């Protein structure tokens with residue numbers, strides 16, 4: 001059994017949601033002052049996996065049973081004064097639990113490496129907090145399920161931090177500011193990243209590709225995060241081996257996305273949504289999640305001619 005909790009500082013407390021908080025050991029190693037407000041949070045799962053997030057300096061690390069300890073997880077253990085031999089023992093112990101799933105995961109990792117689908121671990125912004133009432137209300141108003149690990153920050157402006165994960169590691173983030181000033185978003189995004197691969201069910205045959213992060217969160221889709229799909233993103237989406245349907249925003253930029261989808265041979269859905277609804281998240285707010293998904297499936301077109309026809313109708317709707 002891999003027991004990380006026994007190596008945590010004695011002074012700690014456990015929250016009802018399963019997070020253990022203690023003085024974070026990372027900050028002093030990263031040019032920040034020593035945490036004295038128990039801003040380090042570690043969430044263990046019953047099988048021995050865990051994830052760590054520092055609300056002070058933003059350091060993240062996680063460990064999945066059956067896999068090698070990552071560089072950032074090793075660093076964290078060192079900073080917690082776990083002896084080197086103990087760290088190696090944990091790693092060996094973990095690899096003993098390498099299940100068929102773990103092996104499949106490793107094969108996928110090799111395939112990804114060959115196709116250059118690799119992202120480096122990134123930290124989240126410093127000084128984040130758990131989501132507060134205002135943030136919760138905002139997410140609620142956009143019909144976004146609260147089970148995603150959102151965070152909140154106040155500086156320089158109040159905003160919701162949405163971690164970008166790939167294979168359950170943090171590889172970037174976006175912040176949606178809650179005042180209505182511009183820019184509304186700031187992003188830390190790596191080339192070729194597609195949001196939402198971790199939202200996909202294991203056995204799903206299809207995947208819906210949308211533009212924005214809230215569109216993806218509201219229907220468990222993939223977000224390309226702008227109105228284009230670059231080649232690296234295409235490789236990543238193809239590597240999932242699923243039937244792809246692109247749902248563009250119903251605006252001028254979305255039209256470019258339709259042309260790109262046709263070029264890639266992917267299906268496109270341009271539903272005739274009620275007045276004022278211009279993207280998937282609007283549709284979910286207006287019709288509910290199931291209603292929105294039904295309109296998407298009903299309007300799904302695979303033939304190039306039919307997609308062109310739907311596009312013309314959309315252009316007409318946009319310009320009248």
Ligand SMILES: [Zn+2]
Pocket residue numbers: 024025026027028035054055056057058059
């Ligand atoms: Zn820290």
